[in-house]
Amino acid sequence: MLPARTDAELDAMRDAGRVVAQTLAAVRAAAVPGVRLRDLDDLAQTCIREAGATSSFLGYKPAWAPTAYNGALCLSPNEVVVHGRPSGQRLKDGDLLSIDCGAVVDGWNGDAAITVQVGSHGSADDARLVTATEEALAAGIAAAVPGATLIDVAQAIDAVARRYGYAHLPDHGGHGIGRSMHEPPFVPNRPHAGLDRVRLHAGSTLAIEPMLLAGGERYRHKKDGWAVVTADGRRAAHVEHTVAVTDDGPVVLTLP
Ligand code: MF3
Numbered sequence: 001m002l003p004a005r006t007d008a009e010l011d012a013m014r015d016a017g018r019v020v021a022q023t024l025a026a027v028r029a030a031a032v033p034g035v036r037l038r039d040l041d042d043l044a045q046t047c048i049r050e051a052g053a054t055s056s057f058l059g060y061k062p063a064w065a066p067t068a069y070n071g072a073l074c075l076s077p078n079e080v081v082v083h084g085r086p087s088g089q090r091l092k093d094g095d096l097l098s099i100d101c102g103a104v105v106d107g108w109n110g111d112a113a114i115t116v117q118v119g120s121h122g123s124a125d126d127a128r129l130v131t132a133t134e135e136a137l138a139a140g141i142a143a144a145v146p147g148a149t150l151i152d153v154a155q156a157i158d159a160v161a162r163r164y165g166y167a168h169l170p171d172h173g174g175h176g177i178g179r180s181m182h183e184p185p186f187v188p189n190r191p192h193a194g195l196d197r198v199r200l201h202a203g204s205t206l207a208i209e210p211m212l213l214a215g216g217e218r219y220r221h222k223k224d225g226w227a228v229v230t231a232d233g234r235r236a237a238h239v240e241h242t243v244a245v246t247d248d249g250p251v252v253l254t255l256p
């Protein structure tokens with residue numbers, strides 16, 4: 001059974017979520033051609049600090065990662081799907097950039113991501129990919145109601161991906177969230193056996209994050225061991241919200 005957060009705990013998570021949303025808005029505005037990924041990360045670190053919060057990404061070291069994480073954002077351009085690290089790389093007009101941010105306030109986490117087209121020459125294909133991924137997230141959120149199971153969430157996300165003809169990034173998905181950024185359960189973006197056993201109830205909190213691929217689903221890791229890159233070099237989009245399941249319906253906690 002997933003932990004049931006109290007109203008006071010959800011308020012605390014909303015405070016963390018607000019910092020994440022405000023940071024993402026600032027980084028979105030700053031993500032223009034010529035800017036280095038590292039500059040965007042510096043901006044995010046300043047935003048998070050000035051809001052009185054701390055970054056959940058900075059120094060994070062999951063078991064599978066070779067090194068502790070070196071930034072407050074994951075910045076994943078073009079064929080990088082997720083977990084791109086801040087670097088000296090400069091954004092170019094027409095890039096497609098996933099920006100993922102996590103913050104902690106009073107011990108509670110918020111985690112969200114957006115995908116943006118950089119500059120004024122973004123392609124219609126990229127715009128369609130972003131629209132599909134945002135629709136998939138909205139559908140997954142709408143399915144997160146008391147009594148539903150994770151299969152309902154996965155089916156809702158997958159139905160949108162199928163309708164648009166996009167692939168999922170295999171082996172990746174969302175997660176429970178609360179006092180830690182990553183808590184059980186794993187929240188897959190497509191249905192598989194057993195998911196119907198994980199039931200949602202009022203007070204459940206999830207990070208839902210579709211990652212859709214324009215091309216095939218094969219991927220590899222960059223040499224840094226973090227960044228996930230499509231094998232065919234085609235582009236990806238990734239969006240995420242932290243969501244509370246309530247008796248009044250799903251509530252997005254990562255809003256400004
Ligand atoms: N926010 C990512 C996720 O959605 C986690 C990034 S891990 C980090 O689960 F170490 F890169 F920050």
Ligand code: CO
Pocket residue numbers: 111112174175207209240
């Ligand atoms: Co997440």
